[in-house]
Amino acid sequence: MLRFALLILLAATCGPAAAWNAAGHRLAAWIAWQQLDEPARQKAAEILATHPDHARWSARGRADDAAAIFAEAATWPDDIRGDPRFEDDRGTLAGAPLPGFPDRKRHASWHYVDLDAQGRVRAGEIDIRIPELADAIRRAATPAAAAYALPWLLHLVADIHQPLHVGRFGDEGGNAVTVENPFNPRQPFPTLHTYWDDLPGPPWLRGRRLEAAGKDLLSRYPPPVRGDVAAWRTESHALLASAYPQELGSLLPIIGEHFHERALDIARRRVAAAGHRLGWLLADLLAPGVPRETRDGGAATGKAPSGAKSP
Ligand SMILES: [Zn+2]
Numbered sequence: 001m002l003r004f005a006l007l008i009l010l011a012a013t014c015g016p017a018a019a020w021n022a023a024g025h026r027l028a029a030w031i032a033w034q035q036l037d038e039p040a041r042q043k044a045a046e047i048l049a050t051h052p053d054h055a056r057w058s059a060r061g062r063a064d065d066a067a068a069i070f071a072e073a074a075t076w077p078d079d080i081r082g083d084p085r086f087e088d089d090r091g092t093l094a095g096a097p098l099p100g101f102p103d104r105k106r107h108a109s110w111h112y113v114d115l116d117a118q119g120r121v122r123a124g125e126i127d128i129r130i131p132e133l134a135d136a137i138r139r140a141a142t143p144a145a146a147a148y149a150l151p152w153l154l155h156l157v158a159d160i161h162q163p164l165h166v167g168r169f170g171d172e173g174g175n176a177v178t179v180e181n182p183f184n185p186r187q188p189f190p191t192l193h194t195y196w197d198d199l200p201g202p203p204w205l206r207g208r209r210l211e212a213a214g215k216d217l218l219s220r221y222p223p224p225v226r227g228d229v230a231a232w233r234t235e236s237h238a239l240l241a242s243a244y245p246q247e248l249g250s251l252l253p254i255i256g257e258h259f260h261e262r263a264l265d266i267a268r269r270r271v272a273a274a275g276h277r278l279g280w281l282l283a284d285l286l287a288p289g290v291p292r293e294t295r296d297g298g299a300a301t302g303k304a305p306s307g308a309k310s311p
Helices: 002-013 022-035 038-049 054-060 066-073 076-082 126-139 149-159 192-197 207-220 229-242 257-285
Strands: 113-115 121-124 166-168
Touching: 022 066, 022 149, 022 207, 022 257, 038 054, 038 066, 038 149, 038 257, 054 066, 066 149, 076 149, 126 149, 126 229, 126 257, 149 257, 166 229, 192 257, 207 257, 229 257
Parallel strands: 113 166
Antiparallel strands: 113 121
């Protein structure tokens, strides 16, 4: 009974998980960066240099390194969850938005979409927001005009590849499911959502270790087909059936060794796929000298990218 009470307490104190943890987002961004040519990298760096939190990213990346700043920017939509300058979507925070920003909302509903048993969307907006943000970057007349959309796009293309971010409406994408995880002594009873978020690596993954982990993913997993947002969503949702452990521990579903190995493989493959697709999409959006009206719809249409490194 005491143990049961403890579990309830644990479940109650762990808030809803956000997304792939920071490692997943930095890895996807690192892989995307490898797909960009030098002009596109410079354009991305110019955009991020106008963001109000650029100095924070630079400090955290521990270098004035454009690739490290790009990777840090990908975690921004999770960072603002605890940032007093921003508020929950129903909040009434007074004051003007940050310069160039449309609002001061954390937009928790942008990170996911939850479907019911009939496949209908019941919560979340990730699949709507990705093409909108891509469009905002494509239309931006100045780097500053794309500064709000770019970190969001870096983040959400990775999130939509996390199977539980196209989750079950009934259990809040696994946030309402507690499991026993013998593979992480520091967090033995995570929610299923958090378990999946943490699979790509430790949240402090940066620098040379990030680079090594990124290279490892590129060597293990060949580039995916490009697809479009609808296809990425469908792929993630198809993985859901096997994202829930079936083995029962003493009280809770338990992560078994075979399940854990398979989940790790899926998580890494999805992060690699997200990185490639994000890179191809950005190669289009940031291509210099292409009249805006001739660029394809990128994520919205799934047309072949114009970037040289895409398949
Ligand atoms: Zn997220």
